[in-house]
Amino acid sequence: MGNDLLTSLSFAASGMEAQSMRLRHVSENIANADTPGYHRKVISFDQAMETGLVEAGRPRLDQSDLVKIYDPGHPLADATGHRDGSNVDLVIEIADAREAQRSYEANLRMFDQTRQMTQSLFDLLRR
Template identity: 75%
Template sequence: MSDLFQSLAASASGMTAQSQRLRHVSENIANADTPGYHRKTISFAETMDGGVTPGPVDLDRSELVQVYDPSHPLADATGHYDGSNVDLVVEVADAREAQRSYEANLRMFDQARQMSQSLFDLLRS
């Protein structure tokens, strides 16, 4: 019985972690055109009970794109300003990966729930 509840807890923690990852990906996409914005990333760590926990949010310190627009208020004397380091292709790929991981955890959660329900039905009869 304990293994079923551990699998429920592990899949629930996976869904929570992936939902946080999706939130950061959506923030990155929303700020792709914000000058000086650094892409946010999140890492995960395994817990003692087999689940995952999100780690701290890190900022991607790669070079910011130099945008040429002399009419922009942030432009320097050469007409350039710092754009963001968000790559929309990478963000869409991360969003798809997080979505698929979330769905896999959801299926695992549903399977464990169905197994525990079947066990309770057997014990009742």
């Protein structure tokens, strides 16, 4: 029983860590939404084969097309007056941030409930 509780704590902690990494990349994307030529970072989640814990994969760059912005006065503008914007869509980033936050909170609740169960078990054993 005690090992199951520790495993539950480990699963919840790995989920919180993965979601915090995801939120970090989402915030970097939002911060760089106006950076010319910026490709948004996306992260995937993997399950470690030996432990079953959630792990954040390496961030990769979204290879979708960059937005072309007509700005003939910009130093990076080409001969037609266009420059590359970023491929960050703030609506998508905000939705990803909300999803990461909710997943983090769900893992936090699981962690807290497991901790309370462990405390109750220790209280019973002390009697």
